[in-house]
Amino acid sequence: MCCCSKNSQRAIEELQRTVLEVESKYKAELSRLRKKYDQQLGEYETQNDTLTRSNAELARANKALAARIKVN
Numbered sequence: 001m002c003c004c005s006k007n008s009q010r011a012i013e014e015l016q017r018t019v020l021e022v023e024s025k026y027k028a029e030l031s032r033l034r035k036k037y038d039q040q041l042g043e044y045e046t047q048n049d050t051l052t053r054s055n056a057e058l059a060r061a062n063k064a065l066a067a068r069i070k071v072n
Helices: 002-071
Strands: none
16 A cells, blocks of 8 residues: 555656646747747837838828829
8 A cells, every 4th residue: 555655656746747847848938939929029010110101201202293293
């Protein structure tokens, strides 16, 4: 009986270590992915700002050309 109890206890401890290892591995992976996606999001926001400014400039230029066409 004592032997089974010790074996069971060792098995439980091994499972707990395995769970902790897996949890640690996935937390590290999650952190790595979070950094990666935060960086990508920042890049996309910068691109969006640049494209928004370019679009506004082109809209102003288009409006100016349309006004010149109406005058002529």
